[in-house]
Each structure stands twice: as C-alpha cells, then as structure tokens.
Amino acid sequence: MIRNYLKIAFRNLVKGKFxxxxxxxxxxxxxxxxxxxxxxxLNELSFxxxxxxxxxxxxVTRLFRNPQTGATNLNLSTxxxxxxxxxxxxxxxxxxxxxxxxxSPAPLKAGEKMFNEQNVFYADENLFxxxxxxxxxxxxxxxxSIPFSVMLTEEMAKKYFGNEDPMxxxxxxxxxxxxxxxxxxxxxxxxxxxxPGMMISFNTLKDTAIYxxxxxxxxxxxxxxxxxxxxxxxFQPEKMIxxxxxxxxxxxxxxxxxxxxQGTELGLQKLTDIHLRSHTDYEAxxxxxxxxxxxxxxxxxxxxxIACINYMNLSTARSALRAREIGIRKTVGAQRKExxxxxxxxxxxxxxxxxxxxxxxxxxxLPFLNKLSGQELSMNILFNWKILTAIFIIPFxxxxxxxxxxxxxxxxxxxxxxxxxxxxxGGSNISFRKALVTVQFAISIILIISTVVVFKQLRYMxxxxxxxxxxxxxxxxxxxxxxxxxxxxxxxxxxSSDVKNVTRxxxxxxxxxxxxxxxxxxxxxxxxxxxxxxxxxxxxQEFISTYGVKTVxxxxxxxxxxxxxxxxxxxxxxxxxxxIKSNADAVGKDIAYGSRKGKIIGVxxxxxxxxxxxxxxxxxxxxxxxxxxxxxxxxKIAGNNISSALAKTEAVWKKFLPNAPxxxxxxxxxxxxxxxxxxKQSSIFTVFAFIAIFIACLGLFGLxxxxxxxxxxEIGIRKxxxxxIPNIVGLLSKDFLKLVAISxxxxxxxxxxxxxxxxxDFAYRTNISWWIFIIAGIIAAAIALFTISxxxxxxxxxNPVKNLRTE
Numbered sequence: 001m002i003r004n005y006l007k008i009a010f011r012n013l014v015k016g017k018f019x020x021x022x023x024x025x026x027x028x029x030x031x032x033x034x035x036x037x038x039x040x041x042l043n044e045l046s047f048x049x050x051x052x053x054x055x056x057x058x059x060v061t062r063l064f065r066n067p068q069t070g071a072t073n074l075n076l077s078t079x080x081x082x083x084x085x086x087x088x089x090x091x092x093x094x095x096x097x098x099x100x101x102x103x104s105p106a107p108l109k110a111g112e113k114m115f116n117e118q119n120v121f122y123a124d125e126n127l128f129x130x131x132x133x134x135x136x137x138x139x140x141x142x143x144x145s146i147p148f149s150v151m152l153t154e155e156m157a158k159k160y161f162g163n164e165d166p167m168x169x170x171x172x173x174x175x176x177x178x179x180x181x182x183x184x185x186x187x188x189x190x191x192x193x194x195x196p197g198m199m200i201s202f203n204t205l206k207d208t209a210i211y212x213x214x215x216x217x218x219x220x221x222x223x224x225x226x227x228x229x230x231x232x233x234x235f236q237p238e239k240m241i242x243x244x245x246x247x248x249x250x251x252x253x254x255x256x257x258x259x260x261x262q263g264t265e266l267g268l269q270k271l272t273d274i275h276l277r278s279h280t281d282y283e284a285x286x287x288x289x290x291x292x293x294x295x296x297x298x299x300x301x302x303x304x305x306i307a308c309i310n311y312m313n314l315s316t317a318r319s320a321l322r323a324r325e326i327g328i329r330k331t332v333g334a335q336r337k338e339x340x341x342x343x344x345x346x347x348x349x350x351x352x353x354x355x356x357x358x359x360x361x362x363x364x365x366l367p368f369l370n371k372l373s374g375q376e377l378s379m380n381i382l383f384n385w386k387i388l389t390a391i392f393i394i395p396f397x398x399x400x401x402x403x404x405x406x407x408x409x410x411x412x413x414x415x416x417x418x419x420x421x422x423x424x425x426g427g428s429n430i431s432f433r434k435a436l437v438t439v440q441f442a443i444s445i446i447l448i449i450s451t452v453v454v455f456k457q458l459r460y461m462x463x464x465x466x467x468x469x470x471x472x473x474x475x476x477x478x479x480x481x482x483x484x485x486x487x488x489x490x491x492x493x494x495x496s497s498d499v500k501n502v503t504r505x506x507x508x509x510x511x512x513x514x515x516x517x518x519x520x521x522x523x524x525x526x527x528x529x530x531x532x533x534x535x536x537x538x539x540x541q542e543f544i545s546t547y548g549v550k551t552v553x554x555x556x557x558x559x560x561x562x563x564x565x566x567x568x569x570x571x572x573x574x575x576x577x578x579x580i581k582s583n584a585d586a587v588g589k590d591i592a593y594g595s596r597k598g599k600i601i602g603v604x605x606x607x608x609x610x611x612x613x614x615x616x617x618x619x620x621x622x623x624x625x626x627x628x629x630x631x632x633x634x635x636k637i638a639g640n641n642i643s644s645a646l647a648k649t650e651a652v653w654k655k656f657l658p659n660a661p662x663x664x665x666x667x668x669x670x671x672x673x674x675x676x677x678x679x680k681q682s683s684i685f686t687v688f689a690f691i692a693i694f695i696a697c698l699g700l701f702g703l704x705x706x707x708x709x710x711x712x713x714e715i716g717i718r719k720x721x722x723x724x725i726p727n728i729v730g731l732l733s734k735d736f737l738k739l740v741a742i743s744x745x746x747x748x749x750x751x752x753x754x755x756x757x758x759x760x761d762f763a764y765r766t767n768i769s770w771w772i773f774i775i776a777g778i779i780a781a782a783i784a785l786f787t788i789s790x791x792x793x794x795x796x797x798x799n800p801v802k803n804l805r806t807e
Contacts (some may be wrong), residue, residue, distance in 0.1 A: 023311050024354055026695045030307030031358035033691055036369055037300040042381045044288050047191045047275035051132045053230055057271040058237060060227040061280060065263050066533055073533035076223050077280040081216040084227045086251045091240060096230040098126040099202065102284065105477050107660045109172040110160040114661035116477050119195055124202035130230045137167060138183025147203040149182035156197045157184055175481060175659040190376045193274045194284040220252055226284060237268040282512060286677060302443045303692045308402040309436045310699030311347060315406035340408065347403025351395035372683050434739055440696040441743035441780055447689035448776040449751035453768055454682045457759065460766040461675055467607025469548030472637040473667035475508050479660045483627040489656045498645035500638035503546040504630040506538035509609050510670040513537060513617060521578050521591050532577040535617050538624040544604060546636045554587035554602030557623060565623045566598040572606045574618035593620055611674040615763040697787045704788045708732055708795045715795050728796035733788045740784045744777040
C-alpha cells in the first residue's frame with residue numbers, strides 16, 4: 001500500500017509540473033537555509049567542547065564595585081596573579097589550576113624576520129592537564145616548566161623558521177632576551193574561545209623584570225591573568241562562589257577601612273558558556289552572542305514556515321482538480337484515513353526530494369556563508385549521529401506540517417457531490433489560504449523592517465560624530481626601547497611636511513580605558529572622597545591636539561608648563577559625576593586621583609573612546625610619571641599624501657628601532673573593526689531575509705497563477721463586456737493587496753518590539769522612524785503587485801474568444 005501511495009504521489013508530482021516545481025523549489029531553498037543556519041548554530045554551540053574535561057573547567061572572573069555606592073565599575077574575565085595559588089590552597093576540590101597571560105603584541109625576531117606578534121601568551125605547565133592540546137613535538141610535562149622556553153603552533157614555526165627544524169632554535173623578544181623553542185603543538189581548533197599561537201613558559205615571568213616573583217605573589221591590582229580551574233564531576237559552582245567573600249577578606253589586605261569583599265567580587269564561568277554568554281569588559285577574543293543564535297534560529301524557522309505555507313496553499317488551491325479522483329476512490333471503498341495517508345505520502349515524498357537537493361545546495365553555498373561570516377564552517381559538523389537523525393526526521397516533520405491540512409481538507413469531500421459536479425472549493429478553504437498568505441507577508445514585512453533598522457543603526461554608528469577626528473591617524477605599538485630616544489624620534493617625524501603631529505599614550509580610541517582609581521575633590525576646605533568611578537588615560541602633551549579633541553574650558557597640556565606633569569584634564573562626563581556646577585568651575589580645582597594630587601587645568605569634550613555599545617565614561621587624562629606607561633604612538637598625517645608619510649615614518653622607525661618590526665594600523669579602520677561583527681550579522685541577516693521574501697513571492701506567484709486560471713472564463717466575459725486591461729489587472733490584484741495590508745498591520749508592532757529590544761544593546765542608537773514601516777509596507781505591496789501582475793496581465797491580454805469557445 002505504501003509503495004502504491006508513493007507511486008501515485010510521484011505521478012501527481014510529474015503531472016502538475018508547475019505547482020510541483022514551485023513546491024519543490026520553495027522547500028529546497030527553505031531546507032537549505034535551515035541546514036546552513038543549523039551549521040552556524042551548531043558551530044556556535046560547539047565552542048570549547050572539544051576538551052574532554054569541558055564540563056568541569058571554569059574560568060575565574062573579577063567584578064569591581066565602589067565600596068561606598070555599590071555601583072559596578074568594571075567586570076573582567078581576568079584576575080590578579082596571586083588569586084590562582086591562593087584558590088588552589090584554600091579550595092581542596094580544585095584538581096588543577098592554570099594561568100594564561102596575554103602578551104600581545106610582542107616584538108619578536110628570529111634571524112632577519114621581525115614581527116609584532118599577536119596571540120602570544122605566557123602559560124604554565126598545568127595547561128596540558130586542564131586543556132586538550134595536541135603536542136606534536138616536545139615533552140608536554142617539561143616544555144613549559146623551564147624559564148625562557150617557548151612552544152609554537154605549526155603555522156608559527158613555519159612563519160619564523162620555514163622548513164628548518166624549529167626545536168631548540170631561539171626567538172629574541174623585546175630585543176632583551178632569547179626564548180628557546182621547546183615544543184610544537186597543533187593550533188587550537190577554530191571553535192575555541194582562545195587561540196595562543198605562541199606559549200612562553202610562565203616561569204619566565206619570575207626571572208625577568210617584566211613581573212618578578214614577588215610581583216606575581218603580591219600584586220592584587222594587576223588584573224591581566226586568565227585563570228582556569230579543573231573541578232571534579234558534578235561540581236556545584238554556587239557553593240564555591242558563596243565562599244568567595246570570606247576567601248577574599250582572608251587573603252587580600254584591607255584597604256581604606258573597607259573589606260576587600262566590598263569592592264571585589266569573584267565569579268566562575270563554565271568553559272562552554274564563555275563564547276556565547278560571557279560579555280565582560282575584557283575578553284581573550286571577541287565572543288559570539290546567544291541572542292544571535294536565537295535570532296538566526298527564528299529566521300530559519302520563518303523561512304521553513306513560509307515554504308510549508310506555500311505547499312499548503314498550492315495543494316488546497318488544486319483541490320478542485322483532484323476532487324473527482326477523491327470521489328472515485330471513496331466510491332470504490334477508500335476510507336478517509338487511507339486518503340489522508342495518500343496525501344501525506346505525497347508531501348513527505350516532496351519534502352524528501354527537497355532535502356536531497358537541499359543537502360547539495362548547502363554544500364555549494366557553505367563557502368559563500370563562510371566568506372560572509374568570516375568563520376570556518378564545515379558540513380562535517382552535521383555528520384554526528386544525533387544531527388543526522390534529526391536531518392533524517394526533518395522531511396517527515398516538514399511533510400506532515402505541509403500536508404496535514406490539505407490531506408484533512410481533501411479527504412473530507414463527499415463523493416456524491418463531487419461526482420455530480422456540485423463541489424465548490426471555496427468557503428473556509430479560501431479563508432484559510434488567505435490567512436496563510438497573510439502570515440507569509442507578515443513575516444516578510446517583519447524581516448524588511450528588521451533589515452532596514454539594522455542598516456540604519458550601522459550607518460548611525462559610522463556617521464555619528466565621535467567627538468574627535470579619526471581621519472589620517474596612524475597608530476603603532478610602542479616599544480619601551482624607544483623611551484630614551486622618543487623626543488629625537490618625534491622631532492625627526494614632525495620635521496617632515498607629511499607629518500602634522502605625533503603623540504604617545506597608554507591607550508588609543510577603540511581600546512579599553514584604564515581602571516578607575518579613588519578620586520577626591522576640593523570642596524573649599526579640603527579634599528573629600530567623591531565616591532565616583534572615573535577611568536583614566538595616560539597621554540603626553542600632544543594627544544588632545546593630535547586627535548582633535550576640543551577643550552571646552554581651561555587649556556590643554558603644554559610642554560611650556562612644567563607643572564602640567566602633575567595636572568589633570570577631565571571630560572564633561574567627569575564634571576557631572578563630580579558634582580561641579582559647570583565646566584568653567586572645574587578649572588583650577590584641586591583633585592586627588594589615586595596617589596596623585598594636582599589641579600584640573602582643562603575640561604575636554606566627551607568623545608567616544610570605546611565602541612557605541614558603551615556609554616561615554618567619566619575620564620581623567622594625566623601625563624604619566626614614567627614613560628613605561630606608554631604603549632601606543634599615534635601619528636597625524638598632514639594632507640592626503642599618505643604613501644609619502646608612510647615611507648617617511650618607516651624610514652625614521654628603522655633608524656631609531658632597527659631591531660623592532662615596523663607595523664601600523666589606521667584609526668578609521670580600527671573603528672570599522674569594532675562593528676565588524678554587526679556588519680557580518682547584517683549581511684547574513686539581509687541574505688536570509690531576501691530568501692524568505694523570495695520564497696513568499698514564489699508561493700504567491702503560484703497561487704495567483706492558479707487563481708487566475710480558475711477565473712479565466714470570467715475574465716473573458718468581462719473583456720467581451722468592455723473591461724479594459726487595467727480594470728482586469730486591478731480586479732485580480734486587489735484581493736491579494738488587501739491581504740498585504742492586513743499583514744502590515746500585524747507585522748508593524750511585532751517588528752517594532754523586536755528591533756527596539758535589539759537596539760538596547762547599544763548605548764548610542766538610532767530611533768525606529770515611522771517612515772521605515774511605511775517603506776516596508778510599500779515594498780511588500782510592490783513585491784506582491786509585481787508578482788501577481790505578471791499572471792494578471794497575461795490573462796488580461798488573452799483573446800476572450802479562445803477562453804469562451806467551449807461554453
């Protein structure tokens with residue numbers, strides 16, 4: 001019986017080629033989109049799960065609060081170096097503890113090859129007990145225990161040593177000490193939250209001036225160390241977190257009459273949660289977002305739903321053509337359940353054929369999606385038995401969803417009426433079809449509005465004034481070797497007509513501002529703690545002018561005033577949080593910041609140092625006491641002769657720093673990179689939104705073609721009676737356009753709510769303008785009209801005699 005059902009199903013597919021093609025093509029595109037999105041989602045959910053102990057590994061985080069106000073001012077995925085050993089000593093459940101310290105960019109040299117290397121980490125010997133690392137050469141139990149030893153990935157070894165054997169060769173770091181290659185390991189998988197390309201023995205830190213053993217043991221203020229704990233199975237992190245306040249007070253010295261637990265909060269993040277659920281102020285790499293997974297899952301379901309609706313619409317629309325077949329089957333004894341099974345077998349067969357085509361289309365389209373998303377997605381992720389089982393079940397589910405209503409509807413036909421020609425496929429059937437078309441276009445309008453809002457927000461971020469001039473600013477990593485020669489270096493650069501200004505600072509815009517320190521301000525008689533959190537930036541006298549930041553009160557730093565080395569600049573946001581009445585009143589006020597005391601000599605305008613995801617923070621700018629606080633040089637190019645300026649800069653760099661690599665970035669490119677994730681998300685979203693709209697139009701095209709075919713004689717009569725082509729096109733189109741109008745009314749509030757929620761992730765965001773909804777409605781109506789008009793015009797210009805001659 002099943003074989004008979006499938007045989008008849010196949011014959012019906014061949015017989016109704018036009019409708020079958022639209023159904024098959026729509027389902028194929030829908031299923032292919034679902035498989036592509038499934039590949040992306042599975043990849044996002046797979047991060048760090050390659051580790052055999054993934055479920056038992058936790059990262060320690062540190063959150064800073066103002067002890068007096070309780071306000072959170074910093075949330076880090078890194079902690080101070082003493083925490084690790086103290087945690088292992090105080091909590092006996094910890095099986096292993098390992099630490100990683102990001103040391104990027106690091107100036108390295110091997111022979112004549114020099115690079116400012118990224119992804120350089122200090123790592124301890126416990127790393128291999130916590131993480132799965134495929135060591136290809138060297139002894140993992142010793143490779144990271146000896147000071148001044150380094151392990152490289154295969155790619156890094158090839159980069160520095162070519163085809164030579166890298167083992168025991170040396171790489172010079174900072175032009176100060178040599179690192180001996182002690183091992184080669186396979187690069188961490190793409191679905192890891194961290195990708196060390198080079199790992200230096202953690203013990204190196206103890207034997208160099210970079211940190212020193214005492215610093216590692218007692219420096220609670222340096223929060224740069226990723227610290228991971230391997231815990232026993234079925235570990236309950238809540239119990240350990242509850243003990244953290246007492247642990248902090250027991251081990252950290254009391255400061256300013258406050259217990260340390262009032263200002264510091266430790267937390268635990270499960271390793272497998274880091275990529276999608278961790279959004280601290282400092283991450284090893286840019287993470288994904290679980291919201292994005294939800295959004296793309298919804299898009300996949302929308303696309304598949306639209307394809308299923310096409311099937312339902314076109315199948316029920318064809319019911320009149322198959323009414324006699326059903327009547328004869330019932331007359332010769334077929335039961336209703338058998339007819340239901342017959343129609344379900346047709347829909348399942350269609351879904352299975354579509355799935356086969358969809359798998360091939362997914363394979364073809366995956367490289368395009370990788371290029372669009374910047375990821376390394378592979379179909380191999382689908383070849384897990386659980387996923388394959390789900391893929392095997394999907395055609396049955398899709399077939400049942402698509403075919404259940406047509407099957408129930410057509411199996412309800414009464415054979416007596418059908419065979420007498422009294423059957424009318426109208427009524428509730430037409431109403432249901434209209435409801436389905438309304439759902440399709442409501443989804444399409446939601447996607448159109450969402451796409452416009454996403455692009456509007458991206459444009460807003462690109463066009464909004466940042467409060468400084470980022471054009472033609474070149475930035476370079478700062479090498480401490482240049483400290484004693486910096487003035488000569490700068491003077492030689494600005495002597496060139498191609499260079500307008502040169503400055504150095506601890507951070508550059510697009511980076512993270514330095515942690516807040518305790519602030520006190522003069523209230524008239526003495527310095528009083530302000531109980532506010534103000535970030536700080538260490539910069540020289542040329543920083544404000546180089547970046548074009550405006551001084552709104554007082555003056556900028558100047559080399560003409562030697563006292564400026566103990567003075568402060570603050571931004572307008574800092575004036576407000578300090579409770580000072582106006583910018584002018586702030587100038588001349590005595591202030592203490594950390595251990596430093598001085599006067600505010602100027603107020604600068606608020607400018608966007610970080611991305612627009614964050615609000616502009618209160619900021620204080622100081623000239624550092626030591627040149628070691630600088631790590632970036634910024635250079636303002638004069639005019640538009642960029643190539644000449646680059647050549648001049650490179651020549652001066654090599655003159656003063658012959659052993660350091662010359663590398664640079666442009667500030668405007670840095671800002672674009674801040675929103676690279678949103679740009680990629682927008683591109684992917686747009687592609688899938690277009691596909692969803694296309695599938696909806698495909699169904700509307702088939703439905704309108706079938707509907708017009710059913711009214712062909714009516715059209716002939718109307719033409720004979722004098723109806724014009726525009727009259728007929730309008731008549732045939734108006735019913736569908738009414739559905740688009742209803743769809744718009746349904747879609748508008750849903751789209752507004754969804755995009756308003758999405759925009760909350762940005763501290764500075766565009767508004768959802770009313771015209772976006774009007775444009776979306778017009779676009780949807782235009783698409784529907786264009787889709788219908790092709791068939792409507794074709795019917796309107798047909799010869800009425802030919803259509804009426806059988807009457």
